[in-house]
Amino acid sequence: xxxxxxxxxxxxxxxxxxxxxxxxxxxxxxxxxxxxxxxxxxxxxxxxxxxxxxxxxxxxxxxxxxxxxxxxxxxxxxxxxxxxxxxxxxxxxxxxxxxxxxxxxxxxxxxxxxxxxxxxxxxxxxxxxxxxxxxxxxxxxx
Ligand code: ZN
Numbered sequence: 001x002x003x004x005x006x007x008x009x010x011x012x013x014x015x016x017x018x019x020x021x022x023x024x025x026x027x028x029x030x031x032x033x034x035x036x037x038x039x040x041x042x043x044x045x046x047x048x049x050x051x052x053x054x055x056x057x058x059x060x061x062x063x064x065x066x067x068x069x070x071x072x073x074x075x076x077x078x079x080x081x082x083x084x085x086x087x088x089x090x091x092x093x094x095x096x097x098x099x100x101x102x103x104x105x106x107x108x109x110x111x112x113x114x115x116x117x118x119x120x121x122x123x124x125x126x127x128x129x130x131x132x133x134x135x136x137x138x139x140x141x142x
Pocket of ligand 1: 009011056080082130
């Protein structure tokens with residue numbers, strides 16, 4: 001299997017985007033690319049550019065959000081690592097065939113028109129990995 005292209009982003013669970021954004025922009029000097037609601041995950045996300053990668057801050061929009069549930073158990077902090085891949089659907093199918101535990105067996109819509117799928121954290125010793133495929137013609141600077 002071809003190696004993923006890069007780390008697309010690191011996802012960090014926060015209670016309030018407004019509260020934490022000044023740290024990222026003023027103390028770390030990162031550029032805020034924008035915020036977006038992802039209905040499928042019940043989250044509001046903010047993306048900050050860091051070289052070719054991003055930091056994705058995730059604020060839950062409801063108690064049913066996976067991010068809210070994560071924070072109930074583990075508090076705020078690093079939530080997932082997203083890998084940029086060219087073939088998310090094929091990869092998920094291959095991983096499923098190989099018996100790797102998945103949260104999503106089929107890709108779904110993520111932020112920035114990406115197609116995404118999460119592996120189950122028990123696949124990687126507690127680390128939650130997201131596979132992320134961007135459309136070929138996407139404006140990646142967005
Ligand atoms: Zn993500």
